[in-house]
Amino acid sequence: MDNLSEDLDKDDLDDLMFLxxxxxxxxxxxxxxxxxxxxxxxxxxEVSPENVDLIENCLENIGRxxxxxxxxxxxxxxxxxxxxxxxQKTHVTSPKPESSVQQRRCETxxxxxxxxxQAFVSRKSCRQSPLDGYSFQSNxxxxxxxxxxxxxxxEMLEHTFTSLQFKVELHKxxxxxxxxxxxxxxxxxxxxxxxxxxxxxxxxxxxVRLLTTEGCKTDLSLNKVKHHFSVCPVMTGKPKMFFIQRYxxxxxxxxxxxQWDDDELEMDGPSIPQDMFWSHCWTNEEQLKGGRHCSIYLxxxxxxxxxxxKRSEHLxxxxxxxxxxxxxxxYRNPKKQYHVDFEETLTxxxxx
Numbered sequence: 001m002d003n004l005s006e007d008l009d010k011d012d013l014d015d016l017m018f019l020x021x022x023x024x025x026x027x028x029x030x031x032x033x034x035x036x037x038x039x040x041x042x043x044x045x046e047v048s049p050e051n052v053d054l055i056e057n058c059l060e061n062i063g064r065x066x067x068x069x070x071x072x073x074x075x076x077x078x079x080x081x082x083x084x085x086x087x088q089k090t091h092v093t094s095p096k097p098e099s100s101v102q103q104r105r106c107e108t109x110x111x112x113x114x115x116x117x118q119a120f121v122s123r124k125s126c127r128q129s130p131l132d133g134y135s136f137q138s139n140x141x142x143x144x145x146x147x148x149x150x151x152x153x154x155e156m157l158e159h160t161f162t163s164l165q166f167k168v169e170l171h172k173x174x175x176x177x178x179x180x181x182x183x184x185x186x187x188x189x190x191x192x193x194x195x196x197x198x199x200x201x202x203x204x205x206x207x208v209r210l211l212t213t214e215g216c217k218t219d220l221s222l223n224k225v226k227h228h229f230s231v232c233p234v235m236t237g238k239p240k241m242f243f244i245q246r247y248x249x250x251x252x253x254x255x256x257x258x259q260w261d262d263d264e265l266e267m268d269g270p271s272i273p274q275d276m277f278w279s280h281c282w283t284n285e286e287q288l289k290g291g292r293h294c295s296i297y298l299x300x301x302x303x304x305x306x307x308x309x310k311r312s313e314h315l316x317x318x319x320x321x322x323x324x325x326x327x328x329x330x331y332r333n334p335k336k337q338y339h340v341d342f343e344e345t346l347t348x349x350x351x352x
Contacts, residue, residue: 001055004067005034011303015062018328063321066311133314133349134239135195140167142196142238145186147179148172149203149212150247150288153298157200157243160302164309164352167193176212176220183225187232197229198241202295204285205246222280230273239350241277241315245295247285272343277315277350280341281326287336297338300325305352315350 008016016037024040031037038055041047046054052071059068136142144161148154151172158170171182183199186192203210203220210220222244229240272278281297300322308318323340330337 001035001038004055004059004070007067008034008064012062012064015325015328016058018332019058019061061324063317063324133351134346136351138194139165140194141165142167142194142198143186143192144168144198144200145182146170146200147174147182147202149174149179149201149210150245152288152293153202153245153295154200156294156298156302160305161198163306166196166198173213176210179210179212179220180224183228187229192232192234196239196241197235198243199225200243200245201225202245202298203247204249204288205282206249207282210244210246211249226272226276226278229276235275237275237347239275239277239346240273241350242279243298243301244278244280245298246280246282247288248282249285272345274345275347276343276345277319278341278343279319281338282341283336283338295338296329296336297322297326297340309352312351315352316344316346318352 013034016034017031020037020041023044023046031040038047041054052075056068056071056075059065059071141164144157144166146154146157146161146168148170149172154170154172158168162168171178174182179201186197186199201210203212205211205220205222208222210222210225212220225242225244229235279301281295283295283297287293301319304318304321304325305315307313308315308321319342323342326338326340
């Protein structure tokens, strides 16, 4: 438990506290570490050296599969040791040569289990094989375009994708025409360097359109953004990732009927082009009022992406972690809820 505690960061601890909160009658604010949680669970007879199923399950629920595997291997060691101890006790009055053989088997098993855990951690820390996922051999690894029409969180995204060795361009306060022009520019071969493309858009809007910076005067169709790179030859076979944070506009603006172009209408077949990852989150625009704002979705997305990079986790698994945290946030903050729509047509695993 002490070793597990060292590998759990603050976000992991917060998630565990939330999962266990219903079990404790005492003030949980006094619990400052994972060991405090374990001690409290021991007092409730929920956890013991022989019973760590609850710890294993909760580590899996918060996405720490690596630590859950270590608990699982610990359980195997305990079970095997119990069998060895029982065998030795049975033969204590008349030891036989087999007892020493059994002991060596126990020691071999324990060494093997330890090596398995170390090998698992080692595999998680290595970049996955190109045969298993999309290839990221270029430098920079790809282009990241950030369009921030709200004025918050653009720099946070810029820092995250710069750290991941992407070539990042941050544009603020664009109109719909400027946003479309920028997207069009990135559809040209000269600007799409690297093995992937990331587009992040932060804007007020409705379910089908982004209002950018011009309110109800003009808008940008989400469908047009989604299909903009569907006929981009230079990106064929390469992953295209879109992360949209939308702040739902007021009822008066939402009720205006959009003016559609022919190429903005919904296409037949898949709702998004091949090799695309589409994540669209929306919350009420009221959250933009009252000082400095930070999107819970974008904050948890950037945190999860950086963690996923260290653990070599598939982006779909990373996104599942984000949606789980969003669900926890919504439970705690029913008046400040976030909603996430997710689609993907990836043909390989995607490791950022």
